[in-house]
Amino acid sequence: MDSYDVLVIGGGPAGYVAAIRAAQLGFQVACVDAFERDGKASLGGTCLNVGCIPSKAMLDSSEKFEMIQTEAHEHGIQVEVASVDVSRMLSRKNGVVDKLTGGIAYLFKKNKIKSFFGTGRLVRQDEAGWVVDAAGTEVVARHVIVATGSNPRELPLAPFGGHIVENSGALSFEAVPGKLGVIGAGVIGLELGSVWRRLGAEVTVLEALPGFLMAADDAVSKEALKQFKKQGLDFHFGANISEVKQDEGGVTVTYAEGEETKTAQFDKLIVSIGRVPNTQGLGAQEVGLELDERGFVKVDSHYRTNLPGVYAIGDVIGGAMLAHKAEEEGVALAEQLAGQAGHVAYDAVPWVIYTSPEIAWAGLTEKAAKEQGLSVKTGQFPFSANGRALGHGDPRGFVKVVADANTDRILGVHMIGANVSELIAETVAIMEFGGSAEDLARTVHAHPTLAEAVKEAALAVDGRALHM
Template identity: 85%
Template structure:
């Protein structure tokens, strides 16, 4: 029976990064993963295979089509007869995924990580080691990391299948649906709805919550809703889904809104109402691995479960279900196992929604800071006053900085606009080191760049913006 220092169950962002870092630290490492795409093993989990990466490829393709058909004329570029080849678009997306998942396989080989294709199951302890069923082969491991991720949450009234799809199905439509329904106005629903809206679908978004992006800063959410409605997305909030029926040609959804019953007809229905932890086949009950009431693996501040030398990271432990959060947990845990001081600062993890305009934030909103009893000052600056944004032809949105009124420490930053997924990293770095709005304001930013809006927002916390 082969023996390993570290065995990781799950090959998504949490798992494959943990495996790579463990191998870098000198541990004999293995990873067992059951993800399959097109009939073959494919490392990278949901993110690389059917989530983050393919959705961004489709978003980019649809944005280019939107630019050609609706925005090019403003730049003096006349285009006629533009059309969408969905099959080619999907093939391009698949090529991007193949390159990245193949890259993970290469990194495993480079770092001498043994890879097993199939499910991993905890069987029993054998002295200081665990015996694990790694895809049908029993192996031993001194340390076991559970990184099995999460699965889409199904709506009880509308199980996945046929015309009712989750995120992966929404990335495989072979034609643009004329009428597309989206249940859930969260990150996935907004991104996938945006893809097909740009390509020609009429998109209706049904959300159970009474408001839009309620986890984001109020001003950010208000601006985002205005921009999406201008694009033609039809939002309904506070709805209660009462019936979902599908036939060969589509889906009928009945819901109540403001005490009125409505039935809407869609060609396709995307259900995007969150995700649930994946502990399928892990053997949690048999070995006594503790789960909480929602099915997440219970861990302490060092990712230790109730079982000796068994750890868990990523979506399966809850918290922010973000690939970059999962990756950082993988690095931190591998370093902790090696006796180093691994650490993740959860207070400054960035959130990004890759719509157009993009949305990004990190830290506290103004409302959250005040609820904590903090005295705050804020600064906001619009992209409409930025030369680079005007040159791009996309002056939508703004950057808002929330700082402590006494110490000037940055508490949060909130952005909506072109390219803010890249701009957020600068402020996160400053927040990681406890930096102030003055630190950000005194940092020289190249001109002309979109990043100058970040500087101006920091200046605005002290009412000294230079270009407003």
């Protein structure tokens, strides 16, 4: 029976990063992963195969198409006819995915990580460690890391299949649907709905909650809703779905909106109502691995489960289901196993929605800070007063800084606009170091850049914005 120091179950962002970092630290590492794409084993989990990466490729392609149609003439560029070749667009998307997933396989080889394709199942603990069935081969490991990720949550009234799809299906439509329904106005629903809306679909979003992006700062969610409605997305909030029927022609959804019952017909329906932990085939019940009431693996602050030598990270333990959060947990745990002080600053994990305009935030919203009894001051600066944004042709949105009124420490930063997925990083760094709005305001920013809006928002905290 082969023996390893660390065996990782799951090859997504949490698992493959944990495996690589553990190997860098001198551990003998193996990883077992059951994910497959197009009938072939493929490392990288949901994120690289059917989530983060392919969706961004499609978002970028669709944005270029819309820019050619609606904005090119403003730059003096005349295009007579623009059309969409969906098959070529999908081929490009798949090429990006292949390159990145292949890169992980290369990194495994480089770091001498043994890879098993299939399900990893906890079998028993003996003197040498944990015996694990790694895709049909029993191996033993001193440390086992469960990083099995999550799966799309299925709506009981609308099981996946046919014209009803989750994120992976929505990234593989062979043609642009005429009418597209989206259940759930969260990150996935907004991003995928935006892709097909830009390519020509008529998109209707049904959201059960009464408000829009309620986790975001109120100012951001209000601006985002205005922008998305202007783009043609049709939103229905407080939509209580009572029936979903599917036939060869499409999908019919019946829902209540207030006191009124409505029916909508779609060619395709995307269900994006969250994700559930993936513990199928893990052997949790057989070995006594403790799960919480929602099915997530229970861990302490050091990712230890109730079973000695078994740890868990990523989506399967709950919290923010973000690839970068999962990666950081993988690094932190590997370093802890090596006796180092691995740590994740959860209060400074950035959130990003890759729509157009993009949305990004980290830390507390103004409302949440006040609910915690903190005295706050805020500063806000619009991209409409930023030279690079005007030159780029996209002055939508703003940057908002929330700071402690007594200490000036930054509590949160919230943005909506072009490329804010990149701009959020510097504010996270400031927050990681417990920095103040003054620290951010005194930092020299290159001119002209979008990042100057971040500096100006920090200056605005004390009413010192220079260009507003």
